Structures are given as structure tokens and as C-alpha cells.
Amino acid sequence: MKTQRRMIRLGAFLVAPGYHIGAWRHPHAHADGGLDFGHYRDLVQTAERGKFDMVFLSDGLGVRTPYRDEEELSHWGRSVQFEPLTLLSALAVSTERIGLAATASTTYHEPFNIARQFASLDHLSAGRSGWNVVTSVTDAEARNFNRQTQLDHASRYHRAREFMEVVTGLWDSWEDDAFLYDKEAGRFFDPDKLHILKHQGQHFSVHGPLNLSRAPQGHPVIIQAGASADGQDFAAQWAEVVFTAHQRLDQAQAFYRSVKEQVVEHGRDPEQVKIMPGVFPVIGRTRAEAEDKYAVLQDLVDPVVGLGLLTWLLGDVDVSGYPLDGPLPELPTTEGSISRQQLLYEKARSEGLTIRELYHSVSGGRGHRIVMGTPESIADELEEWFVNGGADGFNVMPPLLPDGLDEFVGLVIPELQRRGLFRTEYEGTTLREHLGLNRPRGAGQRP
Ligand SMILES: Cc1cc2nc3c(=O)[nH]c(=O)nc-3n(C[C@H](O)[C@H](O)[C@H](O)COP(=O)(O)O)c2cc1C
Structure with missing residues (x-):
């Protein structure tokens, strides 16, 4: 669904108890929030009230923080968290419109499992699922999957490319109207509308079909966040949303231009790829109040x-x-x-x-841009990148939860809405519709 004018896209990057590395020690923090369903339910409902396009859950397949011994690890606040797809399935029931995006690795999973899980979430949520495709970046994860060190960078992306062919092929196993449920004729589905993948490649041999009808969105939304040359090329071929980290507008503009050009080289429409840099907002009634809030968190590092x-x-x-x-x-x-x-x-x-x-x-933004000040000054900073070719939207990383999200929804979003830069109501029901992304045509529908 097209909106009249270009609108900022917003993702809420939820890391309990906050994106700042010291957040768990803050007096307001739910230190055990990483394993508290009620905490996440409240956060997602707040984000939905704010009309965010989606919530996003990052993930690692193990304890990824580097540590020399157990004593050192015990100082970290985030060693435990829910498995994100399980959590999003539960959150799908507590929400109605907001998109639900989770991270899953192409290095340590099989494509059949991933295709099935994200399509299931799409059915459960009536078209709201998104997959952040990562290749994983730590040896700590490799050690949980029968290896001592991770595959090298190029090999991970090589596997990821074939992984995507298999996953998207499985998602197109059935045409949208394949299922007849014709009791009289005894036909459950129309066999002409079943497309068995029969993939044979370098990394995978997957017969198919997927044992799930086509997802409401056709394909769950594909998100990607690798920014190396290989990562950008991968994004240009597959991603519909690109998460990225930039400190300055000129860097963001160069990345934005480069990815959109590569999208065109892959024969795709650049409008169909939304680039969303991360922002770490520290919000105060005055700049001084925001600075004080940041200083409190910094002292906890x-x-x-x-x-x-x-x-x-x-x-x-x-x-x-x-x-x-x-x-x-x-x-x-x-x-x-x-x-x-x-x-x-x-x-x-x-x-x-x-x-x-x-x-x-x-310690706060971890390389992402820190926007600190009043709701108006933060809206200025977001608007500047949005109107000057640095971003199609932003992945918002509240330093401390729930405070940072409450403030963003209560103060910054109304300011963006006043400026006509952000929706006041959801227009569609699926994540694709929120983001202005087309629904992919299935097998049998292609010209
Ligand atoms: C906003 C954002 C979120 C990310 N989330 C995850 C994550 O949850 N899990 C993960 O393994 N990598 C995550 N990454 C890392 C990237 O997906 C990517 O694997 C990494 O940047 C290495 O790729 P590159 O060398 O091509 O940049 C994230 C990156 C960004 C910018």
C-alpha cells in the first residue's frame, strides 16, 4: 500500500534491559527483563501504541561476550535471553498490527527449518514476520556447533547466498490459492499449484515442498545488516530492509547511495529496499537533562x-x-x-x-549514532538524515527499558507526527504494508 508522502520507517530494537551496556545496573532497570515475558509484552505494546513499523530482536547462538573466566563473565548483564522466534510467537498473540522481526543465522541452521519457522510466524501473526539474516560473527557461537572457530567471512556469505535460494524457493512451494479443501471431490489441494523445489547445490540438497501453505506476506520481510563489501552485495540481492551503523551523515549518505546502486545492478527497484541506520536516543526535557541521563549510564560501565x-x-x-x-x-x-x-x-x-x-x-550506541537532547532536537536530527538521503527510517535502540521506549513513544513520535514525517495510524495490516514493500509473486504467477 503506497502512502501519499514518504514517511520515516521505525523499528524498535529491543534488548532487555536496554541497549546501553551498563543499563542492567540502573535503578529503573528490570535486570531480569531478558527472561520476563510480561516485560517484553509491555514493551511491544508500547511500540505498537507508538505505531512503530516493527519490533526487532537481535540474537546470538550462545554467550557471545568475550570473557577470560567465569568471574569476568559474571559482570555482564546479558548472558541470558529468550530464543527470539519463540518469544515473537508469544508476542504475536499480545499484539495486532506491529511487525515482528527476529534474527536467525544462515551459518548454524538448515534452510528448511528457517523457512518453516518464519512462515509459521507469518501465519500466526497474520502477515507480520520479518527475518534478520545474519551469518554470525563470533567463535563463541561456532563452539556450540561442533567447531572451534567460525567459518571464514567469505565462506559464510557463500553459504548464505545458497541458503536464501533454498528458503525463498521453499516459501514458494505452494501457490497462494493451492488449497481447495474440496470435500466432495476429495481434493485437498490443486496439484498444478504445488511446486516441489528439488534443490541440489554446493551446500544444500533440499527436496521440498514446505509443509506449510504460502505465508500471508508471500515471503516474510528479509532484513540484513552486514555492511562489508560482501555484506552489501548480499543485501543488494536479497534484503528489503538494511540495518546499518553510521556516525555521520556523509558516511550514511555514501552507504545509502552505494547500496541503492547495487540494488539496481541486481535488477531490483531501489524503492523496495529500506535503509535504516541505528540510533541511540537519549531524551531529556532539556539538553542538560539528557546529558545527565547519559552520564548516569556511563558511570555504570x-x-x-x-x-x-x-x-x-x-x-x-x-x-x-x-x-x-x-x-x-x-x-x-x-x-x-x-x-x-x-x-x-x-x-x-x-x-x-x-x-x-x-x-x-x-558503551551506549556500540557504533550506532547517539542522538541526545530534547524531543525537538532529536526529531531535527532524524529529519536531517531522512530528507538528505541518509536513511529511509531508523532502528531505535532505547538505552534503558522501559524508560527509553516510553519517552520515545510519548515525546519524539508525536513530534515526528506533527511534522508529517510519521504515521498517526497504521494503514495496512502486514509488515510489508507498513514498510511499503510489494508482496512477492509466487511460482506460477511470475511472467
Ligand atoms: C542493527 C544491527 C543488528 C545486528 N544484529 C545482529 C544479530 O542479532 N546477530 C548477529 O549475529 N549479528 C548481528 N548483526 C551483525 C551483522 O548482521 C553482520 O553479521 C555483521 O555486521 C558482519 O557482517 P559484515 O562483516 O558484512 O559487516 C547486526 C548488525 C547491525 C548493524
Whole structure:
């Protein structure tokens, strides 16, 4: 469904008890919120009241934070969380309109399982599911799946590409109107409308069909967040939403242009790919109040955790042997997240940050853009990127939950609505409709 004018798309990136690494120690935090269904239900209902396009759950297949021993790990606030598809299935029942997006890895799952799970969520939620496709970035996850180290970066994307062919092929196993349920004729479905995949490839051999009728959205919405050259090419071929991290407008614009150009090279419509950088909003009635809120959270950063986070974001590069008050050394190439390592390296060099200053500066946004101030100034900052070719929308990462989401919905969204930049009501019912994405044609419907 097309809206009259271009609107900002908003995702609520929910990490209980907040995106800031020290959030769990805040007096307002639900420290056990990661395993409290009621906490998530309240958050998602708040986001739906705010008319967010979707909520988004990140995920890792294990405890991904780097630690030397159990004592060090015990300082981290997020070692445990729900499995996201299970959680979203439960949340589907507590909500009506908001999109429900979860992360799942192409490296450690089989395509049949993923196709089936996301299509099931799409049926359960009447067309609201989205899949954030990741290749995973840590050795910690590899160690839970029979390996000591992860597959190298290029091999992960190679597998991911074939994975997508299989998943989307399985989603098109049945035409939309394949099921007849004709009791008199004894025909459950029309055999001409069944398309058995019979995929034989380098990584997968999958016969099909999927044992589930076509999803309400045709395909659940495909989200992707890798920003390396390989990641961008993958996004250009497959993604309908691209999550990304940028600090400055010029960087965001360059990324936006580059991805949209690559989308065109893949023969796709650039309007059908929504680019949504992350923002970490710190909201106050005045700029000073916002700064105070941020300072409270920053004081809660345990040095062990700050340094561990830096190791993680640098792609498993341990800098703990270097003086904390000295510069970031030259870094080896990583098999983890190439784009995040580059972002942090450039930030440290361009701002002349020491290792300690660098981990402090990323404890909140973790490389995502921090927007701090009044609802009006934050709306200004979002509008600036939206109207100047830096973003189609934003992935909002509240520092502390539920406070940060309550404030965003109560204060920033009304300001965006006043400016005509954000919806005041849902117009459609599916996540595709919220985002302005076409429903993919199925097999048999293609020209
Ligand atoms: C907003 C955002 C959310 C992400 N969420 C996850 C996640 O939940 N799980 C994960 O393994 N990787 C996640 N990633 C990492 C990317 O999907 C990607 O795997 C990583 O950036 C490495 O790819 P690259 O080297 O191509 O950048 C996220 C990245 C961004 C920007």
C-alpha cells in the first residue's frame, strides 16, 4: 500500500534491559527483563501504541561476550535471553498490527527449518514476520556447533547466498490459492499449484515442498545488516530492509547511495529496499537533562565489561594488553564483523581517542549514532538524515527499558507526527504494508 508522502520507517530494537551496556545496573532497570515475558509484552505494546513499523530482536547462538573466566563473565548483564522466534510467537498473540522481526543465522541452521519457522510466524501473526539474516560473527557461537572457530567471512556469505535460494524457493512451494479443501471431490489441494523445489547445490540438497501453505506476506520481510563489501552485495540481492551503523551523515549518505546502486545492478527497484541506520536516543526535557541521563549510564560501565565489549566490536581482537590510556594499535584483519571493526578504528583515529575513551564512547550506541537532547532536537536530527538521503527510517535502540521506549513513544513520535514525517495510524495490516514493500509473486504467477 503506497502512502501519499514518504514517511520515516521505525523499528524498535529491543534488548532487555536496554541497549546501553551498563543499563542492567540502573535503578529503573528490570535486570531480569531478558527472561520476563510480561516485560517484553509491555514493551511491544508500547511500540505498537507508538505505531512503530516493527519490533526487532537481535540474537546470538550462545554467550557471545568475550570473557577470560567465569568471574569476568559474571559482570555482564546479558548472558541470558529468550530464543527470539519463540518469544515473537508469544508476542504475536499480545499484539495486532506491529511487525515482528527476529534474527536467525544462515551459518548454524538448515534452510528448511528457517523457512518453516518464519512462515509459521507469518501465519500466526497474520502477515507480520520479518527475518534478520545474519551469518554470525563470533567463535563463541561456532563452539556450540561442533567447531572451534567460525567459518571464514567469505565462506559464510557463500553459504548464505545458497541458503536464501533454498528458503525463498521453499516459501514458494505452494501457490497462494493451492488449497481447495474440496470435500466432495476429495481434493485437498490443486496439484498444478504445488511446486516441489528439488534443490541440489554446493551446500544444500533440499527436496521440498514446505509443509506449510504460502505465508500471508508471500515471503516474510528479509532484513540484513552486514555492511562489508560482501555484506552489501548480499543485501543488494536479497534484503528489503538494511540495518546499518553510521556516525555521520556523509558516511550514511555514501552507504545509502552505494547500496541503492547495487540494488539496481541486481535488477531490483531501489524503492523496495529500506535503509535504516541505528540510533541511540537519549531524551531529556532539556539538553542538560539528557546529558545527565547519559552520564548516569556511563558511570555504570564496568571496565571489565567495557574492554570486553571493545574486543567484541573489534571482531574478537583483544586489546587488553595495551595501555588503556594509550592509542588503539593497528588491528589485524578479522573474520568477525569487518564493517564494525572499520567503523571503530576510524572513529578512534579521527577523534584521537585512547582505548579507554573508545570503549566509553561505544558503551551506549556500540557504533550506532547517539542522538541526545530534547524531543525537538532529536526529531531535527532524524529529519536531517531522512530528507538528505541518509536513511529511509531508523532502528531505535532505547538505552534503558522501559524508560527509553516510553519517552520515545510519548515525546519524539508525536513530534515526528506533527511534522508529517510519521504515521498517526497504521494503514495496512502486514509488515510489508507498513514498510511499503510489494508482496512477492509466487511460482506460477511470475511472467
Ligand atoms: C542493527 C544491527 C543488528 C545486528 N544484529 C545482529 C544479530 O542479532 N546477530 C548477529 O549475529 N549479528 C548481528 N548483526 C551483525 C551483522 O548482521 C553482520 O553479521 C555483521 O555486521 C558482519 O557482517 P559484515 O562483516 O558484512 O559487516 C547486526 C548488525 C547491525 C548493524
